[in-house]
Amino acid sequence: MPTDTAQQLQRFHAFLSGEGLKVTRQRQAIAEAFYGSGGHLSLRDLLDLARESEPSIGYATVYRTMRLLADGGLATEHQFADGHARFEPAEEGEHHDHLICLTCGHILEFESDAIEQIQDRIAADYKMKVKSHRHEIYAECLRTDCVNRPSA
Amino acid sequence: MPTDTAQQLQRFHAFLSGEGLKVTRQRQAIAEAFYGSGGHLSLRDLLDLARESEPSIGYATVYRTMRLLADGGLATEHQFADGHARFEPAEEGEHHDHLICLTCGHILEFESDAIEQIQDRIAADYKMKVKSHRHEIYAECLRTDCVNRPSA
DNA sequence: TTCCTTGCAAAGGATTTGCACACCC
């Protein structure tokens, strides 16, 4: 478990308080599942994890909690090729794209200033200014033992 | 209308014959809508266009015809941020990504060998081989008259 | 004629919402 999970949960509590929202057992369980994992989890994944500590939790609660986090800037939502929404913790000022292993499904992150610069130049050629982008690389692992398999 | 629409329709007929499939009024109308437009149309767009010449056409027929074209390699399907499937004619050996205007919704195409090379290098760093990718840039047009607005 | 196609309507699958009950402050 990452060492900063506690910090992230604290930030979550501060966010809820700031919005005048309540800290409930369900929200706590969902946030722990979300921050305790490596990210890129689907709503179904989060539901299953959250139910380990709160078995009665419902899908709609996970949905609403993650929407809360996403709208509040604490989580980022992605739609990869599998068609399910996936979430990851939002890091302040950080940006990355994704490299998805077709062998095992694991999702790696990458950053490339060079690509970002080229994007800006392409947009500028059309007199446009980049507001956001989506960039996913789907690749096969060349090793038979697929080292990218998540430790989970 | 592009000068090669007739060629593309001919290729479509050849494809149908080759598969032992029939050239129907509906398929003809859908193919004309598809090839006669600039591409990037949703199923709904195609349905509306096709109905101009074949009013009784149904959504399922458009869906099935576009699937036929996509599976046959004559059309490429994309899922942009709006969550609707969009299709464009597939060009032999050609590849491009998309620059989407947030001002008017128009979809431009771009290519960058430099980006493709960086992608390959990133994947290689993880001992992986790129099989495909998805790259979309969402940008605002800086001109008040938004020159990217489609002529339609 | 023969079998492919079509259009309708219903089924899927993921997401979103309405509502009555439960819970936190």
Place this chain on the structure above:
DNA sequence: GGGTGTGCAAATCCTTTGCAAGGAA
């Protein structure tokens, strides 16, 4: 106690499929 939050179930939205009737070869 009062208003927020939850869980269920139903509603959406887009996509996909079953089926009986229609149409190309």
